[in-house]
Amino acid sequence: MVAVVDGADALVRALRDFGVERHTPVAIALAIGTGGTVAGLATERGLVAAGGSTDDVVAWVAATEREVHPRWVWWSREPASVLARHDVRLGACWDLGAVHRVIHGGWRVDEVRIWCAVQGLDRRDAPVSGQLDLGAGDAGDGPHPAVRADGHLRAEWVEGSWRDDADAAARWAQLALQVHRRQLHRLGELDVAGDPMALARSESAAEILCAELELDGLPVDVTVADGLITSLAGPRAGSEANAVEQRAARDAEVLRHVPGLGTFDLRNPADVKAMLRRAGIDVPDTRAWRLEAMREAHPVVDALLQWRKAERIATTFGHGWLDQHVGVDGRLRGAWSSTDGAAGRMTAQAGLHNLPAELRPAVRADPGWVFVQADLGQIEPRVLAAVSGDRGLVQATTADDLYRPVADRLRVERPIAKVAVLAAMYGQTSGTAGQALQGMERAYPVAMQYLRDADRAGREARELRTFGGRLIPMYDTVAERDHDPDEAIDDRSVSAALAARGRYARNATVQGAAAELFKAWAATVRARLVGTGARIVLCLHDELIVHAPEAEADRVAATVTTCLDEASGRWFRGSGVRFVTDVQVVQSWADAKG
């Protein structure tokens, strides 16, 4: 049954006919077509097809949000982007792609992968675009117009043939609802200590957050940015010839320290290595940390390191970067991914996640606005305490500075304790960490056992999930080496690869759980800020920046703190672990003191 509607009241009325009452907990699938002029909704009892102007359709969805406040189910974040562009920010959602990544790991996702996974189909058999859809799998009408008799999605539907047709959009939404049911079932089967359902919800919310981060952007004062870049890398080049001239001038500052030794391309590491050797400095590579120790050996080293710094700004974060990624409205925008390939951290492009500290003064709140900047303190060891349940480590989290009680327990200085804890989590065995690790083993055996189990799972390429239930993908680097005929497979390289996998798995369990907590926190903050002027404008692994009107600053700061308690309470229910955040209200990112 498909109800065709042409207004907000009609839409809500149609939903009521399907048993969806005001504020009943219900999932409604949503597909929004071309330009937002077409929307299809699906409930368990019936479908709704809506068509009109973009403003109309957006308004109808917004009305449904107000009236029903459902959990919106969609294939991907696209509807959230469309709605956000029209300033409609929804509350709860279920993103099939995000949940797919939880269940199956990795970051690549599309409708075909999602569908094949829940239907138990082989993706390689799926029809591809351009192929005539007349194969054996296509005999007669199936139960759904988008699904072939062999169970695969029809290529033209995957490509978006439904987008101009409200009725078809409703059918597309119907499939989303079907996938949602299957994902719920699959999550219910997972055997993990955490709460996969809660993870699915917060990972879904992170997708909306990404859509909004892409739209809103990070406030940047272009004038300040321009000044900083100019002081660090020189003025904006007026022409290509001018740019070449500037580069040559920068290079000359280094090369003048090695007169008569030949000419070297500073952008070519092999050339740089040769240059240094001529100057009497022999290094295996020319990395900064290695050259740092050689600063005194020859003046060219210091000049080179300074050159590298300026070159970095000039090439990656120079005027070109500013022009390309910062809009005329003073917003730095890049694509956001809610999940990286390994542990599930958020990633961002356009330099949002690796902006050099020197440029942070340019990240400024608008006049009359402020940044509420918050970061999680010592998140990884606290998360380790929670996921492992090590009572001693849990006890240590009651301190503002977790490393203090750990140091007391290990009977070492605080810096040693810190190194020991980090070494355990990262799988480091060399250096000064080795000795302190012995103490860790005695003091926190449960946490250490947890890490060792992860390490072993990684070495053995066994399936491993984070506390919340995300599958950690295992890349079989040993097998990959087998395919390289040039490389001898000696025992050393095999054991090195195994050790690397162990470290990867060890770290991914901790980093992954931390990423999940962070996203749950960010999602909670986001939900709490809907309806206010404040917006999350940056997520940086353990740090959150909210752009807020000055008058709302204190309230937002309190919200950020409260939301951490809420999120961690849901995440690590009853773990007794204390999570802490340092919240600051600042005008510029550079003013936030770590």
Add this chain to the structure above:
DNA sequence: GATTTCACGTA
């Protein structure tokens, strides 16, 4: 033209 290597910024 696409992929790999080196380097370096962030957490």
Add this chain to the structure above:
DNA sequence: CGTACGTGAAATCC
């Protein structure tokens, strides 16, 4: 012989 990511330049592969 601590992990992850994105980016740019040059070398390298095809």
